[in-house]
Amino acid sequence: MTQPTHLLALDQGTSSSRSIVFDRSGRIVAMAQREFRQIYPQPGWVEHDPTELWTTQLATAREALAAATLTARDIAAIGITNQRETTVVWNRRTGEPLHNAIVWQDRRTAATCSALRERGLEDLFRQRTGLLLDPYFSGTKLKWILDQVPGARAAAERGELAFGTVDSWLLWQLTRGQPGGPVHATDISNASRTLMLNVHTGEWDDELLTLLDVPRELLPQVLPSSHLYGHTQSDLLGAPIAIGGVAGDQQNALFGQACFQAGLAKNTYGTGCFMLMHTGAACQASAHGLITTRAAQPSALAQFALEGSVFIGGAVVQWLRDGLHAIDSSAAVQTLAESVPDSGGVMFVPAFTGLGAPYWQPEARGAIVGLSRGSTVAHIARAALESIAFQSASLLQAMSRDAVAAGGAPVAELRVDGGACVSDLLMQFQADLLGIPVVRPQVIETTALGAAYLAGLSCGVYAGLDELRGLWQAERRFEPRMAPEQVAELMGRWAHAVRQTVAP
Numbered sequence: 280m281t282q283p284t285h286l287l288a289l290d291q292g293t294s295s296s297r298s299i300v301f302d303r304s305g306r307i308v309a310m311a312q313r314e315f316r317q318i319y320p321q322p323g324w325v326e327h328d329p330t331e332l333w334t335t336q337l338a339t340a341r342e343a344l345a346a347a348t349l350t351a352r353d354i355a356a357i358g359i360t361n362q363r364e365t366t367v368v369w370n371r372r373t374g375e376p377l378h379n380a381i382v383w384q385d386r387r388t389a390a391t392c393s394a395l396r397e398r399g400l401e402d403l404f405r406q407r408t409g410l411l412l413d414p415y416f417s418g419t420k421l422k423w424i425l426d427q428v429p430g431a432r433a434a435a436e437r438g439e440l441a442f443g444t445v446d447s448w449l450l451w452q453l454t455r456g457q458p459g460g461p462v463h464a465t466d467i468s469n470a471s472r473t474l475m476l477n478v479h480t481g482e483w484d485d486e487l488l489t490l491l492d493v494p495r496e497l498l499p500q501v502l503p504s505s506h507l508y509g510h511t512q513s514d515l516l517g518a519p520i521a522i523g524g525v526a527g528d529q530q531n532a533l534f535g536q537a538c539f540q541a542g543l544a545k546n547t548y549g550t551g552c553f554m555l556m557h558t559g560a561a562c563q564a565s566a567h568g569l570i571t572t573r574a575a576q577p578s579a580l581a582q583f584a585l586e587g588s589v590f591i592g593g594a595v596v597q598w599l600r601d602g603l604h605a606i607d608s609s610a611a612v613q614t615l616a617e618s619v620p621d622s623g624g625v626m627f628v629p630a631f632t633g634l635g636a637p638y639w640q641p642e643a644r645g646a647i648v649g650l651s652r653g654s655t656v657a658h659i660a661r662a663a664l665e666s667i668a669f670q671s672a673s674l675l676q677a678m679s680r681d682a683v684a685a686g687g688a689p690v691a692e693l694r695v696d697g698g699a700c701v702s703d704l705l706m707q708f709q710a711d712l713l714g715i716p717v718v719r720p721q722v723i724e725t726t727a728l729g730a731a732y733l734a735g736l737s738c739g740v741y742a743g744l745d746e747l748r749g750l751w752q753a754e755r756r757f758e759p760r761m762a763p764e765q766v767a768e769l770m771g772r773w774a775h776a777v778r779q780t781v782a783p
């Protein structure tokens with residue numbers, strides 16, 4: 280009997296759960312997707328129902344296998360990729376969540392972060408974790424649940440609760456009923472997003488846990504990204520399947536783009552936008568508002584990246600659809616934006632949940648500036664699309680400055696993926712603002728592809744990174760066409776608009 284070589288990627292994102300079956304060459308065989316509810320209890324708060332995350336993920340896995348006309352025995356391994364920083368706490372005995380998942384976009388812990396900064400702890404957290412004290416990360420979200428949910432802290436101290444980012448939650452559910460009980464683990468890339476991991480040693484930091492008032496008993500085991508985590512319980516998909524890869528969505532996208540060495544960079548255009556540059560085995564600090572994170576690790580050998588995060592990327596299109604009712608579907612934004620030659624002077628800064636890198640302004644709120652009597656909804660739609668490119672351009676400028684400061688070269692090209700990268704209008708404007716080529720691969724589902732690659736490495740489907748490099752292929756290169764002085768003018772107007780989002 281031949282060994283199976285198909286791989287199943289579970290892609291649990293911010294807006295939907297997806298499952299994709301890949302063949303050995305990285306080609307998509309079948310895909311299934313289900314959206315789930317976005318819960319907004321208060322302004323600036325964002326939650327998900329953990330049970331809904333799990334049930335939609337399981338349903339899409341079953342649907343993808345059926346669409347591929349494959350069974351569990353045809354799958355060599357499962358890879359998991361997930362929205363990072365989103366925080367789940369559940370009961371170890373029952374598996375029931377204590378509270379809705381607090382999503383990475385949620386800003387409710389801004390005051391907690393401010394209080395830690397006022398105690399002079401910003402530098403300590405930055406040095407140990409590579410991160411900033413910002414509500415974006417998991418540690419203060421976990422503290423909020425322990426402080427605000429009745430009985431949670433006492434139960435945690437008794438060892439009755441488990442914390443995890445979404446990967447850990449899915450792992451627990453997938454492995455319940457297996458010998459040895461459910462697996463409570465995470466990978467190094469997800470762990471490095473919590474404010475609780477020492478990014479240098481790859482271990483939970485007891486001093487930081489004390490400062491956040493988090494019992495160590497809550498935390499999952501930290502493992503390499505390519506690793507045999509366990510097997511699914513047989514009744515879920517028809518037979519046990521090895522779980523061989525786990526990494527946060529953006530680290531997986533970097534891996535799926537074959538950015539395995541220092542200096543290679545990618546940007547993912549999803550609900551948010553996330554730009555990462557691999558820095559190899561060097562833990563490089565940023566002087567320009569970026570964060571240091573662990574990259575996906577095929578082994579125990581430490582790998583690092585610099586990252587900048589845009590909180591609202593493709594989500595601005597969802598707002599045009601669901602909030603402003605300017606379009607009937609997300610796909611319609613391209614046609615509407617192309618109906619005008621430019622934004623007519625309109626600048627749209629979608630700081631709905633604050634501004635991420637390189638600004639780090641959690642109190643900022645969205646603004647549309649430059650409106651005139653001639654402005655139309657088409658100009659606003661174009662400005663909304665262009666806002667994604669403006670925010671990403673600010674990130675790459677900061678990233679290139681950091682690379683040069685460390686003795687390297689500026690980023691020479693940007694590999695792109697994610698849903699919004701299919702927009703030729705957006706990608707050309709991005710190349711124009713950056714002044715470097717923007718390269719779109721043949722497979723844009725690189726987040727899921729990275730998870731499949733990690734799983735394939737752990738189970739022997741792939742021999743190593745050289746084989747994976749050979750699988751990456753470009754679909755189109757967008758070369759910059761805009762004059763530098765025009766770019767400088769546009770970026771200056773963008774900087775002015777950003778200043779309008781922060782109250783004096």
